[in-house]
Amino acid sequence: MAQARGERAMAGWDEDSLTMAVEAARHALADRQTTPGAVYFGSTTHPFADRQNAGVVAGALDLPETVFTTDLGGSLKAGTAALLAALNHVAVQADDEALVVAGEHRRARSASAQELMYGDAAAAFTLGSSGVIAEYLGGHSVSTDFVDHYRAAGQPFDYHWEERWLRDEAFQKWVPAAVAAALKKLDIEAGAVDQFLLAEPAPKLAAAVAKRVGIADAAVTDGLLGSVGHAGAAHAPLLLANALEAAAPGQTLILVSFGQGCDVLVFRTTSAIAQLAPRVAVKACLARRKEITDYAKFQAFNEVVTLEKGLRAEANPQTALSTMYRNRRMLTGLVGGRCRKCGTAQFPPALRCVNPGCHHAGEMDPHRFADEPARIKTWASDWLTYTPEPPAHYGMIEFDCGGRFMADITDWDVGTVAVGEPVRMVFRVRGRDPQRGMIRYFWKAAPLAAKEA
Amino acid sequence: MADGIRDKVAILGMGCSQFGERWDMGAEELMEEAFSEALADAGIETREIGAAWLGSCMDEVNIGKSATPASLTLRLDNIPVTRVENYCATGTEAFRGAVYAVAAGACDIALAIGVEKLKDTGYGGLPGLEIGTLPPLWWPNLSAPGVFAQVASAYMSRYKVPRDVLKRALAEISAKSHANGAKNPKAHLRKPVSCDTIMASPMIAEPLGLFDCCGVSDGSAAAIVTTPEIAKSLGKHPDNMVTVKALQLALSNGSEGGYNDWDGSYILTTRKAAQRSYAEAGIGKPREELSMFEVHDCFSITELVTMEDLGLSADGGAIKDVMDGFYNADGKIPCQIDGGLKCFGHPIGASGIRMVYEMYLQLQGRAGERQLKDPRYGLTHNLGGFPHQNVVGISIVGRYR
Numbered sequence A: 001m002a003q004a005r006g007e008r009a010m011a012g013w014d015e016d017s018l019t020m021a022v023e024a025a026r027h028a029l030a031d032r033q034t035t036p037g038a039v040y041f042g043s044t045t046h047p048f049a050d051r052q053n054a055g056v057v058a059g060a061l062d063l064p065e066t067v068f069t070t071d072l073g074g075s076l077k078a079g080t081a082a083l084l085a086a087l088n089h090v091a092v093q094a095d096d097e098a099l100v101v102a103g104e105h106r107r108a109r110s111a112s113a114q115e116l117m118y119g120d121a122a123a124a125f126t127l128g129s130s131g132v133i134a135e136y137l138g139g140h141s142v143s144t145d146f147v148d149h150y151r152a153a154g155q156p157f158d159y160h161w162e163e164r165w166l167r168d169e170a171f172q173k174w175v176p177a178a179v180a181a182a183l184k185k186l187d188i189e190a191g192a193v194d195q196f197l198l199a200e201p202a203p204k205l206a207a208a209v210a211k212r213v214g215i216a217d218a219a220v221t222d223g224l225l226g227s228v229g230h231a232g233a234a235h236a237p238l239l240l241a242n243a244l245e246a247a248a249p250g251q252t253l254i255l256v257s258f259g260q261g262c263d264v265l266v267f268r269t270t271s272a273i274a275q276l277a278p279r280v281a282v283k284a285c286l287a288r289r290k291e292i293t294d295y296a297k298f299q300a301f302n303e304v305v306t307l308e309k310g311l312r313a314e315a316n317p318q319t320a321l322s323t324m325y326r327n328r329r330m331l332t333g334l335v336g337g338r339c340r341k342c343g344t345a346q347f348p349p350a351l352r353c354v355n356p357g358c359h360h361a362g363e364m365d366p367h368r369f370a371d372e373p374a375r376i377k378t379w380a381s382d383w384l385t386y387t388p389e390p391p392a393h394y395g396m397i398e399f400d401c402g403g404r405f406m407a408d409i410t411d412w413d414v415g416t417v418a419v420g421e422p423v424r425m426v427f428r429v430r431g432r433d434p435q436r437g438m439i440r441y442f443w444k445a446a447p448l449a450a451k452e453a
Numbered sequence B: 001m002a003d004g005i006r007d008k009v010a011i012l013g014m015g016c017s018q019f020g021e022r023w024d025m026g027a028e029e030l031m032e033e034a035f036s037e038a039l040a041d042a043g044i045e046t047r048e049i050g051a052a053w054l055g056s057c058m059d060e061v062n063i064g065k066s067a068t069p070a071s072l073t074l075r076l077d078n079i080p081v082t083r084v085e086n087y088c089a090t091g092t093e094a095f096r097g098a099v100y101a102v103a104a105g106a107c108d109i110a111l112a113i114g115v116e117k118l119k120d121t122g123y124g125g126l127p128g129l130e131i132g133t134l135p136p137l138w139w140p141n142l143s144a145p146g147v148f149a150q151v152a153s154a155y156m157s158r159y160k161v162p163r164d165v166l167k168r169a170l171a172e173i174s175a176k177s178h179a180n181g182a183k184n185p186k187a188h189l190r191k192p193v194s195c196d197t198i199m200a201s202p203m204i205a206e207p208l209g210l211f212d213c214c215g216v217s218d219g220s221a222a223a224i225v226t227t228p229e230i231a232k233s234l235g236k237h238p239d240n241m242v243t244v245k246a247l248q249l250a251l252s253n254g255s256e257g258g259y260n261d262w263d264g265s266y267i268l269t270t271r272k273a274a275q276r277s278y279a280e281a282g283i284g285k286p287r288e289e290l291s292m293f294e295v296h297d298c299f300s301i302t303e304l305v306t307m308e309d310l311g312l313s314a315d316g317g318a319i320k321d322v323m324d325g326f327y328n329a330d331g332k333i334p335c336q337i338d339g340g341l342k343c344f345g346h347p348i349g350a351s352g353i354r355m356v357y358e359m360y361l362q363l364q365g366r367a368g369e370r371q372l373k374d375p376r377y378g379l380t381h382n383l384g385g386f387p388h389q390n391v392v393g394i395s396i397v398g399r400y401r
Helices: A017-028 A053-060 A079-092 A113-118 A162-184 A206-211 A233-248 A273-277 A282-287 A295-301 A319-326 A328-333 B028-044 B068-074 B090-103 B144-160 B163-181 B195-199 B226-235 B268-281 B300-309 B318-324 B342-346 B348-361
Strands: A038-042 A070-072 A100-106 A121-127 A132-141 A195-198 A253-256 A263-267 A337-341 A364-370 A374-376 A381-382 A393-400 A404-409 A422-433 A436-445 B010-016 B053-054 B081-084 B110-116 B203-204 B219-226 B240-253 B292-293 B376-388 B389-401
Touching: A017 A038, A017 A100, A017 A121, A017 A422, A038 A053, A038 A079, A038 A233, A053 A070, A053 A393, A070 A079, A070 B292, A070 B348, A079 A100, A079 A121, A079 A132, A079 A233, A079 A263, A100 A233, A121 A233, A132 A162, A132 A273, A162 A206, A162 A263, A195 A233, A233 A253, A233 A263, A233 A282, A253 B081, A282 B163, A319 B163, A328 A337, A328 A364, A328 A381, A381 B144, A381 B203, A393 B144, A404 A422, A436 B028, B010 B028, B010 B226, B010 B348, B028 B068, B028 B110, B028 B219, B053 B068, B053 B090, B053 B348, B068 B081, B068 B110, B090 B110, B090 B219, B090 B240, B090 B348, B090 B376, B110 B348, B144 B203, B163 B195, B163 B300, B163 B318, B163 B342, B195 B226, B219 B348, B240 B268, B240 B348, B268 B300, B268 B376, B268 B389, B292 B348, B300 B318, B300 B376, B342 B348, B348 B376, B348 B389
Parallel strands: A038 A070, A038 A100, A195 A253, A404 A436, B053 B081, B053 B110, B292 B376
Antiparallel strands: A100 A121, A132 A263, A253 A263, A337 A364, A374 A393, A374 A422, A381 A393, A393 A404, A422 A436, B010 B219, B010 B240, B110 B219, B240 B389, B376 B389
């Protein structure tokens, strides 16, 4: 498609909207002292149609089980819907914080225009009433059954209608009207808008809307279509995260999502934004990207081709749900134990301490390993076992705080895994059970970017 | 303090099936092949056997649960038969059951038989092991070469061994076993293989290539044991009698996989089991006193570190010993004189007993073309499970006097 330029982001075989949401949320929560009481997860590609996806996110973050969780979906507005729901949550419960995550793993048919235009990404925010870096001023929502594309329940791919119709009917008419209505409601001059963030489904629509409303050309931000691609319900939150990363205090930002209507959200940055500690956000993620030029790999990861996976892929991967439930904090939260007697940190949590000099029974405090620095102690690159991306890398991962376990090693190039390499733990798909539709998640060791070491 | 098993039990007879891709046979026929040889060797009737132990690891793809397949197939005389399973130490475990029963006086004559029928699984390598409901939720999708390749990465890191130096030593190990196995009519693989071929073989799990991995075979082995006194009463001459000197088992308790002191370059349990075995057998200087040994060479790297774990090579010194030919057929302590798992493959339940079978033949001077000169002690070693979470079985057998 002539419009497609640059790059697009693709999920690894062991990533989906949920794992990317967890990754974004961990970065968002990196320096938080408080614990969110709610998790709102917006996506049109939640891995589970009936299992609380936001609950898995909360588990991966080891949030207390008193947390409120909910999924929002059904439209590419789901990301802003999650934001609005969370804003309402903290407005009603002023002493609480809410976590908003939006993630999307967008699949498209081979050789379709969407394959070039779509991207996989996630973004996350914490919402609350103290230390606010961008104040929500208000907004305006429109719900109209304008179907430029759709995907029926259970279908893997979107179906699209003509782009000219999308441009002429939606982006020349009711989208600008909704933006204008929001500005009028808040009594803000279009010329006073510093950043105009429109999650556009095709290039140049943001500029057209801005022009129609009277927002300055200079305020129209990069829509990230050439570096990320359109990340569906995550795209508007992604644009907001990207804008906030660079925004100065006192700026007015308008965020617009689009999908059978639109949500317009208006924010004003505060002085606190200047004090926000640096974090891994959009720019850092783009900077540490791994370039993939292997189209066959892209097709394989998105399961748009039928692959011979071999006999080993046929092993029965049934999940014992009761076992998973009993060990949920260990499996989803990467929570091990720390012996009350000798202080040894260990994974998995044990009935008797693993320290050969202790072996004390029955007194173990929970210890979360997800954010603990670790290194590779032993490794293998295995061409025999089944993995969607051979060779499988795995090995003994040893934590600086004490504790170790044999883990999958992900995101490494062949020949770069080595004893002593620093790693960080990431929440990923461990395996899929196509027969029963189950997805197993667990933690893997990923290379530590040089600047994080 | 217990005084151990030394010289309390003698081997009355042994048998071993042809190992290989036995498409023509099921586990039952393989058991019969090993058992009938053992029975003839012992010179007894089936009804004289008072108890039996069946070693079989992968019951789901093999003969199924319980010990009835052995009792039914061999038409045992309604005696107690117990099926044992302890990963790759399964065969040794069956042998241990039979030996202990005789030593305890629970019966006069006992049978240990191990069998595994791997070639009906459809897999090129070992099929996956059932590991319960929790480990599959968090363990890597591992394979046997992959978990043992980690020993190689750790060994290279600990001793700062360049990859090509290790790779060459591993090739020497495999080439030595192939040379030995070529002289063994019961081995599966009977062709000498050059180091160059071994080093050029396709990669399975870095740095282990195809020829660093043992074969996948079907097979069975059997041992009939009794007391030296009964053996004598049955006409066996003390000068030609092989007795059990030590039987030890050591299992991980989780420290290797959970506590940060093991570096992954050796097998902790082999060291523990070896110390206890030497003490039980009364062997003070294994490098001087041991005549030969069969180790669990599921992979060439496993054999290399086992040489050190058994105290035969110094830590970090196995590469030199291997390159010096110390463990060759004409070396000081031949290792895998029968060809090892490398040439016999690893029908799990049979392997431990198959190793003892070779030691038994050698000690009686019945090993044919590969017969060693006047061996006195033979050690067998099995390593099952994963390097960080395993079962190690060691037996030492020797001449009665």
